[in-house]
Amino acid sequence: MQEFQPTTVEERVRVLESRYSVVRDRIFLINQNMIQEYRKLNKEIKLIDSEVKGLKQDLNEIKNVLRNVVNEMQNFARKENVKVIEKYIGFWNPLNFVTQKEVVEIINRGEKDSTKETANRQS
Numbered sequence: 001m002q003e004f005q006p007t008t009v010e011e012r013v014r015v016l017e018s019r020y021s022v023v024r025d026r027i028f029l030i031n032q033n034m035i036q037e038y039r040k041l042n043k044e045i046k047l048i049d050s051e052v053k054g055l056k057q058d059l060n061e062i063k064n065v066l067r068n069v070v071n072e073m074q075n076f077a078r079k080e081n082v083k084v085i086e087k088y089i090g091f092w093n094p095l096n097f098v099t100q101k102e103v104v105e106i107i108n109r110g111e112k113d114s115t116k117e118t119a120n121r122q123s
Helices: 009-074 079-092 100-122
Strands: none
C-alpha cells in the first residue's frame, strides 16, 4: 500500500498541521489522564495516611494497656509466696477452725455438764 505523497508545499503543510493537531490532541488527553491519576493517587495517599494514623493510635493504646498489665502483674503473688501461704494454711488447717456460734454451743454444753455433775455430787 502506498501512502499519500503530498506534491505541493501547501499539501505538505496541511498534512503536517493535521499531524500536529492529532499529536496535540493526544498530548492533551494524556495530560488530562495524568491529572486524573494524580488526583486519584492523592486521594488514596490521604486515605492511607489517615489509616496509618489510626493504626498508630491503636498501637499506642495497645502499648499503654500492655504497660498497665505488666505493672499489675508485678503486684501478683510470686510462686514462692504462694508456696509459703500454702504451708501456713496447712499448719493452721482451717477446716478445724470453729465458728463463734460453735464456741458458744460448746461453752453452753460445758456449763450444762458441770451443773449436772454438781447436782449429781450433791445428791
